[in-house]
Amino acid sequence: MSDYLDQIDQHNLPKHVAIIMDGNGRWAKQNGRPRVFGHRAGVKSVRTVTEAASRLGIEHLTLYAFSTENWNRPISEVNALMHLLVETVKGEIKALNKNGVRLNAIGDISKLPAKTYKALSEGIEDTKDNKAITLNLALNYSAKWELTEATKAIADKVRKGILEPENITEDHIAEHLATYNIPDPELLIRTSGEHRVSNFLLWQIAYAEFYFTDVFWPDFGAEEFHKAIYQYQQRERRFGKISEQIS
Ligand code: IPE
Ligand code: IPE
Ligand code: MG
DSSP: OOHHHHHOOGGGOOSEEEEEOOOHHHHHHHTTOOHHHHHHHHHHHHHHHHHHHHHHTOOEEEEEEEEGGGGGSOHHHHHHHHHHHHHHHHHHHHHHHHTTEEEEEESOGGGSOHHHHHHHHHHHHHTTTOOSEEEEEEEEEOHHHHHHHHHHHHHHHHHTTSSOGGGOOHHHHHHTSTTTTSOOOSEEEEOTTOOOOTTOOTTTTTTOEEEEOSSOGGGOOHHHHHHHHHHHHTSOOOTTSOGGGOO
16 A cells, blocks of 8 residues: 555554644635534544554544534634534544544533434444544643643642542543543644644643644545654653663
């Protein structure tokens, strides 16, 4: 298939890849179409990249689909995105089951419109036994929201005498995040030429490798994904040590 795919080292795959899917709007504009057209095209990339990740044997894929800040977009775009989510989740369940994809969500999904919440909850329930890959959709998610919720939950345990402040560890914090059952992503990808994190997984990306590409999300396919994985494999992850200590 692709050149990059042939060069990927199967023994050095990230377990978890997180992606800030960006550039749908600009992609649509470039094609002289409304922004929603770009979001629709973006769904195709979600499907392609999920399949590519699963085929490689990556266990967790987390996609930033709607941030808490995205509520500030024009209401028509927010509504279109919420509708697209319902349509997509309902339309994809069969394929998700066929491909062994377990759907999961991180974020305050109870605050999504009722129809979106329902479709999502059903999708999560209907795919819960799938084992090939977990697809985490970050919806109404932001890292500051997540860390605030974690702080509240830990403070509550302290108040109830379940936990002493001096005994709070990094593990306690990690356990109270939406990603409590998922390893931290080794690789964070952002498309569309933007070089920022936009309130995504701040705690979890403490040691992630960042990969930025100018490609707009609707143009990001399997080949682009393989390239990102290959590039990741060329990095030396030192974790504070020096090169000679890494074998
Ligand atoms: C990413 O594409 C999708 C969402 C944030 C929902 P954008 O909609 O941000 O596209 P641009 O950045 O305007 O091109
Ligand atoms: C980040 O993209 C959020 C998602 C991909 C869902 P944005 O396009 O909303 O980010 P900013 O506003 O440019 O930082
Ligand atoms: Mg954007």
